[in-house]
């Protein structure tokens with residue numbers, strides 16, 4: 001207690017901001033049930049915001065930061081609720097924005113890039129689009145859960161086809177009950193297990209965060225939403241990067257090393273004890289680390305440390 005009181009006294013602005021957060025305008029948050037849930041919960045957790053569900057069947061989680069009224073909902077419903085204005089912020093797939101024809105009716109505020117999928121047309125016959133006919137010469141039957149997307153695609157391709165709406169397990173329909181399916185694919189294992197070949201890629205999708213137009217028009221809510229986006233984006237940025245720290249001892253040309261570092265902004269450089277050289281710290285894309293570390297060594301760098309970053313705000 002004494003420690004907490006001392007910390008609060010030493011950093012009054014930070015503690016006051018944390019307390020004030022609970023009195024900020026309420027944001028009605030829709031979290032997604034289903035396969036997107038764990039990734040979204042982890043994104044919040046990595047930003048220091050804990051989402052707690054009372055039990056597995058509870059749909060009203062509590063959020064440890066800010067002033068959220070949170071609910072767990074199916075992503076397809078979330079998008080509709082943002083349009084009708086009963087939720088302020090929510091998560092869903094870009095595919096369902098297109099399927100429900102909601103482009104311009106909800107505001108995309110962040111692409112988490114999580115759960116990437118492709119919406120593809122697939123068939124047992126890889127040449128089905130060339131032949132344009134179905135099993136035994138019948139008119140093509142094209143099955144999908146995505147009604148709008150598929151019917152638009154049929155038109156664009158100029159196919160003479162009957163559309164069949166499915167409710168899951170779409171890959172099981174060909175060859176008897178359908179000639180082509182339109183479905184999402186991530187690893188491709190369901191298509192493969194059912195002997196289906198991709199004949200066209202229609203679009204790509206990922207888990208995105210959306211806001212209602214009304215919430216974005218409300219100054220108070222918008223400010224809170226932007227704070228949330230900044231925090232979640234900082235996790236996304238950090239996940240793509242690593243912190244590389246190294247020493248460059250006296251006698252090496254620090255300026256020429258700094259010039260060669262792959263960073264958009266200036267790296268942090270601090271002087272070593274007794275003017276023995278410099279410690280350099282730079283956040284770099286993870287994929288560059290294996291190339292960068294040997295180069296640092298070749299430039300005379302020592303004591304190279306590569307660490308994970310949890311949040312990065314530019």
Ligand SMILES: Nc1ncnc2c1ncn2[C@@H]1O[C@H](COP(=O)(O)OP(=O)(O)OP(=O)(O)O)[C@@H](O)[C@H]1O
Nearest residue numbers: 033034035036075092093095096115117184186205
């Ligand atoms: N591997 C995947 N398979 C299916 N949908 C995925 C996948 N990865 C991401 N998604 C996205 O998840 C959303 C579908 O969510 P939804 O909750 O309806 O399905 P689900 O998570 O599979 O749940 P359920 O098992 O209850 O059907 C879509 O936007 C879809 O693009």
Ligand SMILES: O=P(O)(O)OC[C@H]1O[C@H](OP(=O)(O)OP(=O)(O)O)[C@H](O)[C@@H]1O
Nearest residue numbers: 168169170184185186187188189190191
């Ligand atoms: O490319 P993959 O990694 O195999 O993933 C794609 C599959 O996962 C989903 O099915 P889901 O498990 O949600 O069942 P459903 O078809 O009944 O919706 C989706 O509809 C595909 O069938």
